[in-house]
Amino acid sequence: MSKPRKRKGKSKFVKLDAWLIKSEAYSGLSFAAMALYTQFLMRYDGFNNGRIGFGCREAATALNSNRDTMSKAFKQLEAHGFIETKKKSGFSVKNRLTAEYRLTAYSCDVTGQLPTKEFMNWVPKKKQQSVQTDTQSAHTDSKPTKSALSAPHSQSRLTVKPKSAISQSVQTDTYIYNHRGYDPVRLATPEVPDNLVPQIVELPIHEIQASLSQFRSKRTA
16 A cells, blocks of 8 residues: 655645535635635644634734724634634733634535535625605695694695685674664674775774763753
């Protein structure tokens, strides 16, 4: 039985499968996230999946970028299902602990878990397209709302009722002048407009009382 050949030299390469590149999850990555994923593959040696230590500072230095861009790239890779955080980063007085990750495309070397390939189940979020609807309603004979009445430039057609020519006044005791003098007469139709009753005269009460006293004195004489 032949022994497996060993590669000459210490050269190392990164493998990117065509089916992975054609996936929607990989196509939806930013350029920074794509470059970061190649750095993850370069740090995977076939025995440390689940213990791949990588931080934002180290990634920013390797890719000549800044920490904010790399932090977004880490989150995007995990959101698309390419990596999984196994141990969060920490800081103590003695040393600084780097976060450790697992590549979902390969088996976990810590727990023995098979490749999950969660990125194959990733679906891009569809943008909600709002449908423009016609908000101008047809004119109907329904009663207008309060907002339509209060709006100064409303487009709705309102039916304006004409004001009645006859004013509804309260019945009062009115003194009418006739050929015999002033007689207190109560109007039978108080709704008759003033222009139809020109003989109605409004006088002060003391003049009316004086006229009544003169009239009574003439009748008794």
